[in-house]
Amino acid sequence: MKVTLVYPGITICGFNSYGRDMDSSWISHGLCSISASAKKAGFDVKLIDLRTLKNWEEFENRIKSEKPDIVGITMMSVDYNPAMKCFEIIKKINPGIVTVVGGPHPSICPNEVKDSKNIDHVITGEGEISFVELLNKISGGLKPEKIIVGKPPDINALPFVDRELFSDMEYPIATFLNRPFVTLIAGRGCRYNCNFCQPAERLIFGRKVRRRSVDNVIAELKILRDKYNFKSLLIHDDCLTEDKEWVFDFCDEYKKNKLDQPFVCQSRAEQTLYAKMRI
Ligand code: B12
Numbered sequence: 001m002k003v004t005l006v007y008p009g010i011t012i013c014g015f016n017s018y019g020r021d022m023d024s025s026w027i028s029h030g031l032c033s034i035s036a037s038a039k040k041a042g043f044d045v046k047l048i049d050l051r052t053l054k055n056w057e058e059f060e061n062r063i064k065s066e067k068p069d070i071v072g073i074t075m076m077s078v079d080y081n082p083a084m085k086c087f088e089i090i091k092k093i094n095p096g097i098v099t100v101v102g103g104p105h106p107s108i109c110p111n112e113v114k115d116s117k118n119i120d121h122v123i124t125g126e127g128e129i130s131f132v133e134l135l136n137k138i139s140g141g142l143k144p145e146k147i148i149v150g151k152p153p154d155i156n157a158l159p160f161v162d163r164e165l166f167s168d169m170e171y172p173i174a175t176f177l178n179r180p181f182v183t184l185i186a187g188r189g190c191r192y193n194c195n196f197c198q199p200a201e202r203l204i205f206g207r208k209v210r211r212r213s214v215d216n217v218i219a220e221l222k223i224l225r226d227k228y229n230f231k232s233l234l235i236h237d238d239c240l241t242e243d244k245e246w247v248f249d250f251c252d253e254y255k256k257n258k259l260d261q262p263f264v265c266q267s268r269a270e271q272t273l274y275a276k277m278r279i
C-alpha cells in the first residue's frame with residue numbers, strides 16, 4: 001500500500017521556496033515521526049513538500065503519477081487553506097484515495113475539518129500509533145471511523161524521526177550557528193499555562209509533559225554526528241529548561257560523549273541561563 005505524506009507549509013514562504021532560507025527549510029518532525037513508524041511497520045512512504053513545487057498543477061501531476069492509496073496531510077492553522085486545497089485536488093483526481101488529516105489544527109479545532117467531504121479520517125493528538133493502526137485496518141479491508149483520537153506513544157520506544165523524508169538539511173536559526181544544522185525534539189508538551197500556547201499544547205500532547213531519556217536523545221545525536229557531521233543544533237522543545245535536572249544530566253552526557261556543537265533551545269525569561277549549558 002502506497003502512502004504519501006504532504007507538507008503544506010507554503011502560507012508563509014510560498015511555492016518554489018524550498019531551501020531558500022530558514023523558514024523554507026524546516027523539516028516537519030510530526031511527519032518525520034509518523035513516517036518512521038509507518039516505515040517500521042512495513043509501509044512504503046513518500047513525501048510531497050509543497051515548498052519544492054512550482055504550482056498546484058505540479059501537485060496534481062505528482063498525485064496522478066505517484067498514485068498513492070492513502071494521503072496524510074499535516075495541518076497547522078496557518079496552513080489550513082493550502083492543506084484543504086490539497087484534499088480537494090486529491091479527491092477530484094481519484095475519490096478512492098483515502099485522505100487523512102492530523103497535526104495541531106485538527107487536534108485543536110476538529111470541528112473545522114470533520115465535515116469536509118474531501119477528508120476521510122481525522123486523527124487528533126499524536127499520530128504514530130493511530131496512523132499505523134489506520135493503515136493496517138485499511139490494508140485489511142476494514143472501514144475505520146472518521147474521527148480517531150490519537151494514542152500517545154512511549155516516546156522512548158519510537159524509532160528516530162525519518163528526517164530523510166525531506167530532501168535537504170535545515171538552515172540555522174541564528175548567524176552564529178553553522179551548517180550542517182539539525183533540529184531535534186526531546187519532549188512533548190509544556191507544563192506552563194501561557195495564553196500564547198495553551199490550551200493548544202494540552203490538546204495535542206495531553207496534560208503531562210513527557211521528555212525522552214537523556215540516553216535516547218544522545219543516541220540520536222551520535223547518529224546525526226556520524227551521518228551529517230552537524231555543526232550546530234536546535235532542540236525545538238517548547239521550554240527545554242523547565243526540567244533543570246534533565247538539562248543538567250543532558251549537559252553532562254553531551255560533554256562526556258564529546259559532543260561540542262553549539263546548541264540553542266527555548267526557555268522562559270524567569271529561568272536564568274544555566275552556566276552549565278555553555279559549551
Ligand atoms: C518547531 C515548531 C516550529 C518551527 C518549525 C515548524 C514546522 N514547519 O514544522 C518554526 C519555528 C518554523 C515554527 C513556526 C510556526 N509555528 Co510552530 N511550533 C513548533 C513546535 C515548538 C514543535 C513542532 C514539532 O515538531 N512538534 C513535535 C511533533 C512530533 O509534533 P507535531 O508536529 O504536532 O506532530 C504530531 C501530531 O500533531 C500528529 N500529526 C502531525 N501531523 C500529522 C499528519 C497526519 C496525517 C497524522 C495522522 C498525524 C499528524 O502526529 C505527530 C506525532 O505525534 C510546536 C509546539 C509543539 N510542541 O509541538 C509549535 C507549533 C506547532 N507552532 C505553532 C505556530 C502558531 C507557529 C507559527 C504560525 C508561528 C508564527 N506566528 O509565525 C509558525 C508557522 C510556520 C509554518 N508554516 O511552518 C503552533 C500551532 C498552533 C496551530 N493552531 O496550528 C504550535 C502548536 C505552538 C503552540 N502551542 O501554539 N514552529
Ligand code: SF4
Pocket residue numbers: 190191192193194196197198238239268
Ligand atoms: S512556557 Fe513557553 S512554551 Fe510553555 S506555555 Fe508558556 S509560552 Fe508556551
